[in-house]
Amino acid sequence: RNYPHVHVPAASSHGTADRPPAERVGFRPEDVDAALAALDETFDIDREDIERLLRQVELQAMVRAQRTLLCRDIMSRDVISVPETATADEARKQLIDHNIRTLPVVGADGKLTGAVGLRELT
Structure with missing residues (x-):
């Protein structure tokens, strides 16, 4: 069938x-x-x-x-991230706009340098 x-x-x-x-x-x-x-x-x-x-x-x-x-x-392959130079407000906006819990932070070379979440930004 x-x-x-x-x-x-x-x-x-x-x-x-x-x-x-x-x-x-x-x-x-x-x-x-x-x-x-x-x-x-x-x-x-x-x-x-x-x-x-x-x-x-x-x-x-x-x-x-x-x-x-x-x-x-x-x-995830289509990853939302922020540069190290992003402000806390910019990172918070990305987290809320994309409904994600953790946001990768990347250096100027595009490599992962850390991560932030709403808890760290409030």
């Missing part, structure tokens, strides 16, 4: 190009399709059916993954 779906990635709450963290790990839409195909039936959905489907989806995701989860699998 083919179970067509339309997958629209959730918008990043951080205003970056990265997929949301929940979409970086775990099951994917193709895992749901594989689970539905493996079960090969039409559902009159109730709690037991949903649980059975989700367990099958988890199985499909594990079969696909079959490897150790690495930091690179879930890390």
Whole structure:
């Protein structure tokens, strides 16, 4: 069976190009399709059916993954940062505007020199 779906990635709450963290790990839409195909039936959905489907989806995701989860699998790539010369107000604005907890601080060479959070800036 083919179970067509339309997958629209959730918008990043951080205003970056990265997929949301929940979409970086775990099951994917193709895992749901594989689970539905493996079960090969039409559902009159109730709690037991949903649980059975989700367990099958988890199985499909594990079969696909079959490897150790690495930091690179879930890390942000489109990173919001501030230069060492940024003011506390500028850093606070970035944290709030991008809804992030910690803001990397980079030197003139672009290398990480530290990190700040709202706690340090208040």
